[in-house]
Each structure stands twice: as structure tokens, then as C-alpha cells.
Amino acid sequence: MRDRTLQSLLDTFGTPLTRKYITTISWFSMLSLFLNGHRVPMETTDKIGTRTSPLG
Incomplete structure (x- = not known):
């Protein structure tokens, strides 16, 4: 993952949610x-x- 991508995720979702996405x-x-x-x-x-x- 590039630094820009990681920083964008952190800016958008915050640290806890970014960690959950990556995991x-x-x-x-x-x-x-x-x-x-x-x-x-x-x-x-x-x-x-x-x-x-079931979602159609």
C-alpha cells in the first residue's frame, strides 16, 4: 500500500477503522x-x- 493511500484512509476513516479494513x-x-x-x-x-x- 502506498503512503498516499494509507494517509487517505487514515484521514477519511481514522486509525481504528483503517486498521480493521487492512486486517x-x-x-x-x-x-x-x-x-x-x-x-x-x-x-x-x-x-x-x-x-x-436473496438480495435479488
């Missing part, structure tokens, strides 16, 4: 690397069937 982004990045490294298969339509999103 959340880091967690999902690490999770995807872990799942790919362990060859966990992605869900396919046969697992979720014809269900649609």
Missing part, C-alpha cells in the same frame, strides 16, 4: 492463498442448485 483485506487475501494452496475445489452450480441470491 479484513489481509485476511481474505491469506484465505484465498491458503485455499488455492490446498487445492480446495470451488463450489459449482450442482452444489447450490437453482437457488438465487
